[in-house]
Amino acid sequence: xxxxxxxxxxxxxxxxxxxxxxxxxxxxxxxxxxxxxxxxxxxxxxxxxxxxxxxxxxxxxxxxxxxxxxxxxxxxxxxxxxxxxxxxxxxxxxxxxxxxxxxxxxxxxxxxxxxxxxxxxxxxxxxxxxxxxxxxxxxxxxxxxxxxxxxxxxxxxxxxxxxxxxxxxxxxxxxxxxxxxxxxxxxxxxxxxxxxxxxxxxxxxxxxxxxxxxxxxxxxxxxxxxxxxxxxxxxxxxxxxxxxxxxxxxxxxxxxxxxxxxxxxxxxxxxxxxxxxxxxxxxxxxxxxxxxxxxxxxxxxxxxxxxxxxxxxxxx
Amino acid sequence: xxxxxxxxxxxxxxxxxxxxxxxxxxxxxxxxxxxxxxxxxxxxxxxxxxxxxxxxxxxxxxxxxxxxxxxxxxxxxxxxxxxxxxxxxxxxxxxxxxxxxxxxxxxxxxxxxxxxxxxxxxxxxxxxxxxxxxxxxxxxxxxxxxxxxxxxxxxxxxxxxxxxxxxxxxxxxxxxxxxxxxxxxxxxxxxxxxxxxxxxxxxxxxxxxxxxxxxxxxxxxxxxxxxxxxxxxxxxxxxxxxxxxxxxxxxxxxxxxxxxxxxxxxxxxxxxxxxxxxxxxxxxxxxxxxxxxxxxxxxxxxxxxxxxxxxxxxxx
Numbered sequence: 089x090x091x092x093x094x095x096x097x098x099x100x101x102x103x104x105x106x107x108x109x110x111x112x113x114x115x116x117x118x119x120x121x122x123x124x125x126x127x128x129x130x131x132x133x134x135x136x137x138x139x140x141x142x143x144x145x146x147x148x149x150x151x152x153x154x155x156x157x158x159x160x161x162x163x164x165x166x167x168x169x170x171x172x173x174x175x176x177x178x179x180x181x182x183x184x185x186x187x188x189x190x191x192x193x194x195x196x197x198x199x200x201x202x203x204x205x206x207x208x209x210x211x212x213x214x215x216x217x218x219x220x221x222x223x224x225x226x227x228x229x230x231x232x233x234x235x236x237x238x239x240x241x242x243x244x245x246x247x248x249x250x251x252x253x254x255x256x257x258x259x260x261x262x263x264x265x266x267x268x269x270x271x272x273x274x275x276x277x278x279x280x281x282x283x284x285x286x287x288x289x290x291x292x293x294x295x296x297x298x299x300x301x302x303x304x305x306x307x308x309x310x311x312x313x314x315x316x317x318x319x320x321x322x323x324x325x326x327x328x329x330x331x332x333x334x335x336x337x338x339x340x341x342x343x344x345x346x347x348x349x350x351x352x353x354x355x356x357x358x359x360x361x362x363x364x365x366x367x368x369x370x371x372x373x374x375x376x377x378x379x380x381x382x383x384x385x386x387x388x389x390x391x392x393x394x395x396x397x398x399x400x401x402x403x404x
Numbered sequence: 405x406x407x408x409x410x411x412x413x414x415x416x417x418x419x420x421x422x423x424x425x426x427x428x429x430x431x432x433x434x435x436x437x438x439x440x441x442x443x444x445x446x447x448x449x450x451x452x453x454x455x456x457x458x459x460x461x462x463x464x465x466x467x468x469x470x471x472x473x474x475x476x477x478x479x480x481x482x483x484x485x486x487x488x489x490x491x492x493x494x495x496x497x498x499x500x501x502x503x504x505x506x507x508x509x510x511x512x513x514x515x516x517x518x519x520x521x522x523x524x525x526x527x528x529x530x531x532x533x534x535x536x537x538x539x540x541x542x543x544x545x546x547x548x549x550x551x552x553x554x555x556x557x558x559x560x561x562x563x564x565x566x567x568x569x570x571x572x573x574x575x576x577x578x579x580x581x582x583x584x585x586x587x588x589x590x591x592x593x594x595x596x597x598x599x600x601x602x603x604x605x606x607x608x609x610x611x612x613x614x615x616x617x618x619x620x621x622x623x624x625x626x627x628x629x630x631x632x633x634x635x636x637x638x639x640x641x642x643x644x645x646x647x648x649x650x651x652x653x654x655x656x657x658x659x660x661x662x663x664x665x666x667x668x669x670x671x672x673x674x675x676x677x678x679x680x681x682x683x684x685x686x687x688x689x690x691x692x693x694x695x696x697x698x699x700x701x702x703x704x705x706x707x708x709x710x711x712x713x714x715x716x717x718x719x720x
Contacts, residue, residue, distance in 0.1 A: 176567050179514075179560075183507060187556070191499060198495075215562065226542030228555075229562035229637055236563035239544075240503070240556030244495075246531065246545035247552035251492050251677055321545055361567055 090114045092160045092202075094145060094193060095167030097124030099268045100208065100261075102132070103307045104164055109135050118154055120144040122185070123170060128268050145189040155200040162204040164310075165193050171271050172212065172234040173360045179233045186237035187244075194248045203253060205245060206314055209260040211325070211367055213239040222370035223260075223323055231364055242323075249320055257314045258323040262369060265392035266303030267399070273334060273359070274392050277341040287350045288342065291359040294335030294351070298367045301328045302388035305381040312379045327369040328381040332389050334359070340386075344393045406430045408476045408518075410461060410509060411483030413440030415584045416524065416577075418448070419623045420480055425451050434470055436460040438501070439486060444584050461505040471516040478520040480626075481509050484554075487587050488528065489676040491549040502553035503560075510564045519569060521561060522630055525576040527641070527683055529555040538686035539576075539639055547680055558639075565636055573630045574639040578685060581708035582619030583715070589650060589675070590708050593657040603666045604658065607675040610651030610667070614683045617644045618704035621697040628695045643685040644697040648705050650675070656702075660709045 091108055095101040096117030101124065108115050114137045117129060121142055132138045143150045145167055168186040175181040190207070197205065212235030213228055214221045230236045245256045265274060281288055301309075309326040317324075335351070342349045357365040374380075383391065407424055411417040412433030417440065424431050430453045433445060437458055448454045459466045461483055484502040491497040506523070513521065528551030529544055530537045546552045561572045581590060597604055617625075625642040633640075651667070658665050673681040690696075699707065 179507075179511065179564075179567075183560075191495075195495065213559075216566075224542045226540045226544065227639060228542065228544055228559065229565075230559055231563060231566040233560070233563045233567065236556075236559035239559040240552075243529075243544065243546055243552040243555040243559075244499075244549070247547060247549045248495075249545075250532075250547040251495075251549065323543060 089161040090159060091162055091164060092116050092118060092154070092158070093164045093166060094118050094189065095124060097121060097126065097129045097140070098166060099170065099270055100264060100303060100306065101166035102128035102268055103303055104166065104310065105129060105132050107307050107311065109138055113137065116141065116154065116158055118143055118145070118151065119167065123270050145192050146184060148192055151192060152196050152199065155196045155202065160202050162206065163193060163197060163202055164206045165190060166208045168208065169234065172232050175233040176361045182233040182237035186234065187240045190241035191244055194244055197254060198248065198252050204255050206257045206310065207241065207245055207259065209242055209258050210235060210238045211260055211262045211369060213242065213260065216364040218366060220368045220370045223325055223373055246321060256321050257317065258321065259310050259313055260323070260325050261306060262299045262301050262327040262367070264303050264306050265300045265388050267395050269303070269392065273337055274341060274389065275396060277338055278345070278396055281341065281345055281347060281349060285347050285349060287352055288338055289352050289354065290334060290338050291354050292334065292356050293353050294333065294338065295357065296334040296359060296363070296365050297331050299328050299331045299369060300385045300388045301326065301381060302383040302391060305383055309374065309379055313374070313377070316377055324374045324377070325369045325371055326374060327371050328383070328385050328388065329371060330385040331368065332385045336386065337389055340390055341393055344390070344397060405477040406475060407432070407478055407480060408470070408474070409433050409480045409482060410505065411435055411440060413437060413442065413445045413456070414482060415439070415486065415586050416580060416619060416622065417482035418444035418584055419619055420482065420626065421445060421448050423623050423627065425454055429453065432457065432470065432474055434459055434461070434467065435483065439586050461508050462500060464508055467508060468512050468515065471512045471518065476518050478522065479509060479513060479518060480522045481506060482524045484524065485550065488548050488550040492677045495549045498549040498553035502550065503556045506557035507560055510560055513570060514564065514568050520571050522573040522626065523557065523561055523575065525558055525574050526551060526554045527576055527578045527685060529558065529576065532680040534682060536684045536686045539641055539689055562637060572637045573633065574637065575626050575629055576639070576641050577622060578615045578617050578643040578683070580619050580622050581616045581704050583711050585619070585708065589653055590657065590705065591712060593654055594661070594712055597657065597661055597663060597665060601663050601665060603668055604654055605668050605670065606650060606654050607670050608650065608672050609669050610649065610654065611673065612650040612675060612679070612681050613647050615644050615647045615685060616701045616704045617642065617697060618699040618707060621699055625690065625695055629690070629693070632693055640690045640693070641685045641687055642690060643687050644699070644701050644704065645687060646701040647684065648701040652702065653705055656706055657709055660706070660713060
């Protein structure tokens with residue numbers, strides 16, 4: 089198959105790139121390298137079935153030309169802003185980089201007759217709730233602009249499916265950690281401890297409690313859903329049943345760095361505006377389909393810590 | 405109170421304008437007159453508490469200046485494309501006129517510290533379902549770009565509420581009919597019968613079955629919700645318990661025009677791409693709050709037919 093991966097040089101996109109190339113597909117990555125890195129596709133570049141185009145999806149002319157020059161069977165649309173906290177100060181970050189990139193991707197698919205899309209959605213569409221949310225949960229009132237832009241993207245994917253005979257696989261990610269991640273709580277803690285090894289300031293009260301999914305488990309899940317479902321719109325929560333508290337992450341980071349730092353909590357039940365203090369997925373639907381994560385939430389966090397400390401230390 | 409009504413010269417917005425002026429509020433209408441009409445605010449113009457500014461919300465500089473020059477207590481955001489069928493051919497119609505107008509309104513509210521918004525949402529966010537949908541229905545997969553743009557707008561209203569301490573009243577309209585409407589099935593039938601009084605072509609099989617709410621009942625409901633709820637995000641289906649089939653509308657129009665036309669159905673279960681053949685609201689929430697529509701769906705349709713035939717005939 090000929091596959092376009094938008095954001096394919098990014099954290100999750102580049103893992104997808106590697107996996108789809110390994111399966112023998114022909115892969116074109118379109119990425120503006122705002123969050124993506126050429127390092128992430130170093131291996132892919134050696135594969136004759138791979139090509140990389142540096143470009144922005146908002147540069148419609150350039151992006152449409154890629155569709156004109158390639159007959160794609162499917163688009164994996166992974167390009168997005170992924171730093172949820174960032175758009176509190178500037179909502180345009182998500183409106184442009186998350187929603188408008190999706191909308192332009194759909195317009196290009198309509199224009200050039202591409203009929204399949206796999207989409208990286210998020211638990212953030214569900215907003216703040218103590219319920220163990222299943223895929224049919226409502227009402228949908230996201231707390232962050234990131235969640236809003238992803239829900240808006242889902243809405244447009246749905247109307248494009250109905251209007252132009254497109255088929256979609258919407259996979260809703262929880263917090264994802266592991267190799268090639270660009271930011272997040274683990275990286276923040278390591279950075280802080282490099283500066284002040286004797287103490288660690290934690291935003292909030294440390295009780296935030298969420299599932300962290302290992303990135304390689306996530307990529308397996310995306311491909312599993314894509315290969316094993318065939319409705320017009322297929323939509324699944326992807327996750328792991330266990331969860332990790334922020335204070336546990338702090339302790340694991342300190343331990344893995346061999347430090348004896350004192351943890352100081354700033355207080356309050358959330359780390360930043362738009363954060364939700366607790367989140368829990370109902371994963372019955374994906375389990376019934378036959379997939380489960382191999383790593384627990386704590387295992388995923390520990391792998392992510394070790395990767396940053398051992399391999400990715402230059403990018404800190 | 406000092407109130408901004410976007411789209412306040414339009415079908416529904418102008419009724420709101422009249423009602424809020426009658427209650428003694430000071431009202432500024434901002435409308436680009438793409439669907440709105442000066443006729444609709446002829447009475448309002450005589451009121452010293454009223455002012456009209458012709459402008460497009462997408463003209464950010466002009467729109468923001470209105471916020472700078474007025475200290476609004478609340479925005480009734482009614483501006484939108486309202487012709488659902490139109491954006492099948494051009495999805496930008498709803499992306500620009502429905503979603504981006506909402507987004508710019510929210511940006512202006514953030515910039516100028518306006519903390520309250522009443523929003524015109526729609527049953528179209530729920531997509532195609534045979535269920536009697538309540539406000540907590542999920543998943544939300546709208547069939548039309550109109551529904552997608554309204555769901556996307558709700559998503560952004562939600563994240564702006566959470567991020568900037570804004571309070572929202574989201575009211576979800578069904579099909580609305582009555583004085584000052586600009587398009588829709590009733591108008592289409594009348595137009596066709598003016599051309600060919602002996603026959604009426606009906607798109608679909610005529611079995612489409614939906615609730616039609618009388619515009620003055622709708623405006624009462626919007627104000628009722630606004631005045632009687634006080635959560636961060638207040639969200640209500642507005643509607644009428646009865647429904648009308650498209651074939652009944654055809655019969656009523658023929659009858660009111662005193663014709664003996666033959667009805668010809670084009671077949672299929674829907675009138676246009678993105679249409680849903682059946683729709684039914686669960687209205688328990690608004691009923692429990694103490695509001696019910698005064699006119700049945702059939703009464704609303706008949707009032708709308710008579711208005712077009714007797715008063716609005718010049719605009720056919």
